[in-house]
Amino acid sequence: MTMSRRGLLVAGAGAAGAGLLAGCGSDTGRGGGGAKGAELSQWYHQYGEAGTEQAVQRYAAAYKKARVRVQWRPGNYDQQTAAALLTDSGPDVFEVNGPTLDQIQGGQVVDLTDLLKGVEDDFNPAVLAPKTYDGRIWGIPQVIDMQMLYYRRSLLKDAGVEPPATLDALVDAAKKLTTSKVKGLFLGNDGGAGVLGGTPLYAAGLQLVTEDGKVGFDDPAAARTLAKLHQLYADKSLLLGAPADWSDPSAFVQGLTAMQWSGLWALPQVRKELGDDFGVLPFPKDGGQGKPSVPVGAYGAAVSARGGHQEAAKEFVKWLWVERTDFQEDFALSYGFHIPARISLAKKAAGLRSGAAADAVRFTTDHGYAQPLLWTPASQTAYQDALSRIIRGGAGPEGELRAVVRKVTGELDRVKHAKKPS
């Protein structure tokens, strides 16, 4: 007992000390004019495509008002930034798969609303919404990524299967396409629980979290839809245990599977290997209220609240991600394959006007949903565990979903009552 009391004291003293430090930090943040000479550190996660790192170095070097040091960070980027944000030695500017609600509420990132003044409408609303909390914008979308279903035209034709337009048709198609050598569908080595996430719910006309912050899938339709995913597993139509997971199109282009769920980023490779012998689809709708769905997301540029140069950092972010549309276009289209977050740029992009790429853009506009900000990691874990048990363990979807709804309600409650960002 004495030990824990001492622990408390230590933590308490630490808290007080840190409070003081944080206070100092924000006081010394320079005003707009004082940016000259500041040295900013900017973090990116490691992009797989060649040339991306050189490109971001080039952008940073072109900025004249401050020296920007780019850090290219391989490995578990989300964990690295989360840990770094707890300290003063983290980045000033960083890209983030978020920021998460807890990061916003914890005051770890800076309000960037002013930076977008006048151009908010040019940003794709589907990806800007999850960066917005309490009417303010906390991250500037860089590029849009989305996922969709790739299918092999020749294999479907040989099996006499039409590209599936409903979830039931997908289950049937996957079963018909499965032979001793080729599986019908690849949804990742875990059977789809990880990558699909909320997508089937949106395809059933439901949501993860509603506009007014309630659980969006407390509905019998949810259980019906998720049960069909188990059907895919039970039919043995799913490819499992492939050497490369869903994010890599290898299983698809090597002919291990006739259909695969993967990202837009895989499109160039698929096109190179298969030529015209493939097509893309959104996740097919299910039930009367259903509509097709594709998940969209965007890395956002955010400014750390613990960095010493907040104003300079904001100015840099505005310069790069708002003003320099030439760099934004280059970043989105010259290396990997992404959709620019700016609508005006996406319209200009020639590579996105035909074939499967054009389909992908259309899916994003018509059927795209982004994971809501209120969908916290704890909710995600509870839901994904349940989905995994439903798909692979054959657990009853109703019971599993009831437990998830309870957990998510608790989480939504927690974040609603958490303190507002200052």
Place this chain on the structure above:
Amino acid sequence: MRGRRTLWFWAFVGPFALGLALFTYVPLLWSVGLSFFDAHNTVTPTHFVGLDNYTAMLRDDAFVDSLKTFLVFTAFIVPATYVFSLSLALMVNRLEHARAFFRSVFFLPAACSYVVAALVWKMSIFNGVRFGLANTVLGWFGGDPVAWLSTTDPPWYWLVIVTVRLWLQAGFYMILFLAGLQRIDPVLYEAAAVDGARPGWTVLRHITLPQLRATSVAVVLLLVINAFQAFDEFYNLLSDARGYPPYARPPLVYLYYTALGQGQNLGLGSAGAVILALIIAVVTVGQARWLGLGRTDADG
């Protein structure tokens, strides 16, 4: 003179004591402290919540399930590794020739990183497609390919986890047993032979095992602690970019996602870590009492 000795004592011990305090005790106490706070995304929380994190963790089905899974895992892997490494030691110990060679060969896997071994197991031996090693062998006998790590019924993933752990660990414990075996006085075996004890089971049961008592206690203790601290091969075998499946999830992996993943719920994670540490402490102390750690072979 005395003052100088004290000075030298601190000169030598000081840096290590300081390091230990700074990198072990402070974080440990800090973590205990955090476990009483609502610490989302901060290590300097201000919102004291008392025992809430502990009750939340103990009510969390996923955490309790992971503890249960690991009791079962421990109950299986400890005897399995024990028997396997003891058998290896007995076999190697009987060799007349090339003993050093076999000792090295069996010990070598212990030098392999858990991460590397896990990846070899996952990607080449036990991958789920028809050209994986295990599935190729199955194919010779006309079996269908099995998705070893993705199939939950039957839970084939345990086969992968247990084999990789045995392969990695057995050699190390074999060395411990070999050391123990070589300390047994050959006179005992001669006396037994004179008294008519048949070599084999009788000798093993009445001479070798009792003589190995101290080694066995240490081995079992290490195995139990290792089992509860399992992380590396589980994480590398079963996790993907989207997280970790809800089965075969060691407590440490679950806590890793709670505290250090995007969740960043450091208070809750710390509470879980304290609970886990307490369990390991209780089990270890209980086991040491029960098995009599520290008694020498001669006492046994």
